[in-house]
Amino acid sequence: MASPRDLLSAAKAEIQEIEPEAAVTRLNSAVFLDVREPEEYEQGAIPGAIPLPRGNLEFQVEGRLPDKDAPVIVYCAGGVRSAFAAQTMGLLGYRDVTSMLGGFNRWKDQGHPWTTPQTLTPDQRNRYQRHLLLPEVGEAGQQKLLDSKVLLLGAGGLGSPAALYLAAAGVGTLGIIDMDVVDASNLQRQILHNMDRIGERKVDSAKKTLTAINPDVTVATYDVRLGADNILDIIDGYDLIVDGTDNFPTRYLVNDASLLKRIPVVHGSIFRFEGQITVFDPYNGPCYRCLIPEPPPAELAPSCAEAGVFGVLPGIVGSIQALEAIKMLLGLGDPLVGRLLAFDALEETFRSFNVRRDPQCPACGPDAGEIVIAEYDELCMPHPKEGPPPART
Ligand SMILES: [Zn+2]
Numbered sequence: 001m002a003s004p005r006d007l008l009s010a011a012k013a014e015i016q017e018i019e020p021e022a023a024v025t026r027l028n029s030a031v032f033l034d035v036r037e038p039e040e041y042e043q044g045a046i047p048g049a050i051p052l053p054r055g056n057l058e059f060q061v062e063g064r065l066p067d068k069d070a071p072v073i074v075y076c077a078g079g080v081r082s083a084f085a086a087q088t089m090g091l092l093g094y095r096d097v098t099s100m101l102g103g104f105n106r107w108k109d110q111g112h113p114w115t116t117p118q119t120l121t122p123d124q125r126n127r128y129q130r131h132l133l134l135p136e137v138g139e140a141g142q143q144k145l146l147d148s149k150v151l152l153l154g155a156g157g158l159g160s161p162a163a164l165y166l167a168a169a170g171v172g173t174l175g176i177i178d179m180d181v182v183d184a185s186n187l188q189r190q191i192l193h194n195m196d197r198i199g200e201r202k203v204d205s206a207k208k209t210l211t212a213i214n215p216d217v218t219v220a221t222y223d224v225r226l227g228a229d230n231i232l233d234i235i236d237g238y239d240l241i242v243d244g245t246d247n248f249p250t251r252y253l254v255n256d257a258s259l260l261k262r263i264p265v266v267h268g269s270i271f272r273f274e275g276q277i278t279v280f281d282p283y284n285g286p287c288y289r290c291l292i293p294e295p296p297p298a299e300l301a302p303s304c305a306e307a308g309v310f311g312v313l314p315g316i317v318g319s320i321q322a323l324e325a326i327k328m329l330l331g332l333g334d335p336l337v338g339r340l341l342a343f344d345a346l347e348e349t350f351r352s353f354n355v356r357r358d359p360q361c362p363a364c365g366p367d368a369g370e371i372v373i374a375e376y377d378e379l380c381m382p383h384p385k386e387g388p389p390p391a392r393t
């Protein structure tokens with residue numbers, strides 16, 4: 001019968017090992033895999049290391065490290081667990097695995113860099129478990145969402161599903177601006193609100209619903225009209241804006257302010273049975289003025305209150321806005337930057353159109369003047385930095 005010492009000798013005979021002073025030179029070229037227990041990892045770890053306790057290795061390593069040719073340096077506290085882990089990974093088909101001699105203790109004693117990782121609580125680990133299982137999100141991505149701040153313009157048809165899903169996904173700070181009160185005619189589509197909230201401020205109703213879904217979320221409310229006098233202060237510090245507004249002057253105001261502050265905007269709009277979604281990433285893609293240089297005449301652009309909107313439609317469009325917001329926050333996949341996604345509910349079709357930056361754009365083009373934030377009239381044209389306001393006819 002083999003003793004533990006025999007097993008260790010057998011493992012060491014099959015694997016490569018590396019001293020910490022050599023491993024530190026590979027911080028940027030190899031993946032560091034930390035196979036200690038979560039309590040050990042939380043007290044200090046090699047920067048950027050992927051935590052995966054030895055006990056979970058066999059069943060989780062392929063999800064966490066899909067590339068079996070990538071160089072991996074495995075470490076534990078003293079170099080024993082990592083030797084067994086390296087042996088197992090070799091059997092699983094990993095071709096370039098090295099165990100670090102002396103483990104994290106020797107690494108630390110030699111003065112190499114380490115950090116105290118931000119970690120999720122046991123409740124958060126449970127709540128976000130389906131995210132943690134996705135290597136593209138994982139603990140680092142979830143932590144990033146918890147540290148993110150998203151501002152929702154409107155707690156109505158689009159803002160409702162967007163806010164619900166952003167809160168559920170664990171976006172740590174949600175700002176909501178809306179100056180309306182809940183009306184029974186909202187409940188056909190605005191699922192943040194309910195019968196008990198009729199007559200209540202929409203932002204207060206939204207906050208109650210969102211904090212009931214996820215206690216990790218801090219909700220900041222702005223029960224004001226978004227205007228030239230307050231927009232720069234309100235959007236300051238947010239990582240991203242989800243625009244669910246329904247009128248042209250506000251959209252142009254949001255566009256110009258977001259360019260100035262360089263905050264991406266996930267835009268959504270709905271009309272009767274149709275919806276549109278795109279992402280305006282300041283100076284990395286087109287802006288709202290590149291897409292719609294000037295608003296259509298008022299008689300061609302009736303509001304939802306005048307034209308009607310099909311139930312469920314804002315749920316689809318607002319949910320896609322939430323999806324795009326999370327992709328932008330995590331840097332995942334291909335966001336709708338430079339693309340407009342159009343949904344037709346009656347045909348049940350999605351179409352995607354390319355949208356380019358307009359070199360003549362008066363807001364983001366190379367010859368655009370300095371952006372001045374001011375109230376917009378029905379023409380919504382940018383304001384010159386100097387000179388009298390455009391004459392009204
Ligand atoms: Zn533009």
